[in-house]
Amino acid sequence: xxxxxxxxxxxxxxxxxxxxxxxxxxxxxxxxxxxxxxxxxxxxxxxxxxxxxxxxxxxxxxxxxxxxxxxxxxxxxxxxxxxxxxxxxxxxxxxxxxxxxxxxxxxxxxxxxxxxxxxxxxxxxxxxxxxxxxxxxxxxxxxxxxxxxxxxxxxxxxxxxxxxxxxxxxxxxxxxxxxxxxxxxxxxxxxxxxxxxxxxxxxxxxxxxxxxxxxxxxxxxxxxxxxxxxxxxxxxxxxxxxxxxxxxxxxxxxxxxxxxxxxxxxxxxxxxxxxxxxxxxxxxxxxxxxxxxxxxxxxxxxxxxxxxxxxxxxxxxxxxxxxxxxxxxxxxxxxxxxxxxxxxxxxxxxxxxxxxxxxxxxxxxxxxxxxxxxxxxxxxxxxxxxxxxxxxxxxxxxxxxxxxxxxxxxxxxxxxxxxxxxxxxxxxxxxxx
Numbered sequence: 344x345x346x347x348x349x350x351x352x353x354x355x356x357x358x359x360x361x362x363x364x365x366x367x368x369x370x371x372x373x374x375x376x377x378x379x380x381x382x383x384x385x386x387x388x389x390x391x392x393x394x395x396x397x398x399x400x401x402x403x404x405x406x407x408x409x410x411x412x413x414x415x416x417x418x419x420x421x422x423x424x425x426x427x428x429x430x431x432x433x434x435x436x437x438x439x440x441x442x443x444x445x446x447x448x449x450x451x452x453x454x455x456x457x458x459x460x461x462x463x464x465x466x467x468x469x470x471x472x473x474x475x476x477x478x479x480x481x482x483x484x485x486x487x488x489x490x491x492x493x494x495x496x497x498x499x500x501x502x503x504x505x506x507x508x509x510x511x512x513x514x515x516x517x518x519x520x521x522x523x524x525x526x527x528x529x530x531x532x533x534x535x536x537x538x539x540x541x542x543x544x545x546x547x548x549x550x551x552x553x554x555x556x557x558x559x560x561x562x563x564x565x566x567x568x569x570x571x572x573x574x575x576x577x578x579x580x581x582x583x584x585x586x587x588x589x590x591x592x593x594x595x596x597x598x599x600x601x602x603x604x605x606x607x608x609x610x611x612x613x614x615x616x617x618x619x620x621x622x623x624x625x626x627x628x629x630x631x632x633x634x635x636x637x638x639x640x641x642x643x644x645x646x647x648x649x650x651x652x653x654x655x656x657x658x659x660x661x662x663x664x665x666x667x668x669x670x671x672x673x674x675x676x677x678x679x680x681x682x683x684x685x686x687x688x689x690x691x692x693x694x695x696x697x698x699x700x701x702x703x704x705x706x707x708x709x710x711x712x713x714x715x716x717x718x719x720x721x722x723x724x725x726x727x728x729x730x731x732x733x734x735x736x737x738x739x740x741x742x743x744x745x746x747x748x749x750x751x752x753x754x755x756x757x758x759x760x761x762x763x764x765x766x767x768x769x770x771x772x773x774x775x776x
Contacts, residue, residue, distance in 0.1 A: 427738030432671025438471025
């Protein structure tokens with residue numbers, strides 16, 4: 344009897360081992376009619392991408408990469424295949440309810456962007472959602488829900504902000520940000536973010552603004568130099584990087600002088616600012632579609648001047664000067680951000696930004712690099728994301744046409760794979776060898 348039990352135990356172990364080996368050895372092969380290579384800036388013809396687990400194991404011309412027997416084959420031979428896109432500036436929550444509500448909104452926002460080809464999202468502050476971005480990331484990593492890679496920020500760190508907040512009488516209103524003052528409190532706030540799982544820090548260096556009668560934009564600086572320096576230093580000590588909401592003026596100059604890692608917007612950057620950006624090789628992620636949405640309200644106050652009209656001038660100057668420009672949409676849940684009235688959404692509709700940047704003078708190749716290799720470098724993940732190469736995550740998208748010829752194709756992503764898992768496939772035929 345004991346011998347029989349031993350034989351059965353061995354048999355079970357062999358079966359389990361065989362099942363695990365089979366799962367681990369499952370190979371997916373993607374046939375790409377065209378494959379965009381950000382490094383060369385060209386489409387490579389007739390490529391094969393081999394995937395095992397969540398990583399790319401081989402990629403190259405079809406006559407040199409052998410598809411193993413039994414592999415699952417996805418035929419995108421009539422499509423253009425690209426690396427998964429990285430949106431460098433999003434907000435996932437809407438500050439309208441408790442954490443359970445925020446989690447549902449965040450999941451809806453994230454999956455809407457994922458289905459549009461944005462396999463990585465850089466959260467730029469939860470805007471009242473607490474650490475919902477961190478909790479959603481944990482759920483995605485645990486396999487409880489499907490979603491993109493999320494680079495988390497948690498709440499924004501801010502000084503006591505000028506504004507018109509209601510004075511608390513009986514009930515204290517919920518603060519959307521971590522409100523602190525002084526260098527020591529700034530350091531403590533960074534440590535709080537690190538404690539609860541945020542991967543980077545978001546801070547505002549500029550706040551209230553206005554345009555004068557000549558169209559010059561004035562921006563009120565927020566933290567002191569000492570406070571901002573403390574945030575940057577403490578973040579770096581914790582292995583984190585710092586992003587800032589920064590329009591212009593003293594708040595921008597201070598961020599540039601201190602070498603802040605990832606400046607967002609720079610809407611009112613002047614020629615001196617732009618020269619310093621180039622000299623220090625500091626990346627600027629300028630959101631565009633949010634300024635377009637804010638245009639009517641801006642014109643009510645300062646016509647004919649607005650952030651939308653100013654940002655076009657500034658962005659063109661930065662492009663011509665050779666500033667490192669990242670790709671960020673500023674997408675957030677409605678009603679805060681609605682880029683497309685038909686879907687009442689911004690997540691999933693951010694592809695509208697590609698044609699605008701091309702209209703402003705960027706080549707299609709340049710814009711695609713912004714959303715792939717440039718953003719991967721900015722978020723310090725170029726060893727894992729940004730290109731379709733051996734050893735990197737199998738984050739792959741596809742469109743029907745050729746975005747190098749018609750950049751509007753990026754508004755119509757038809758295939759999405761994240762980490763080897765097919766999220767959406769409206770064009771590829773799947774089979775096996």
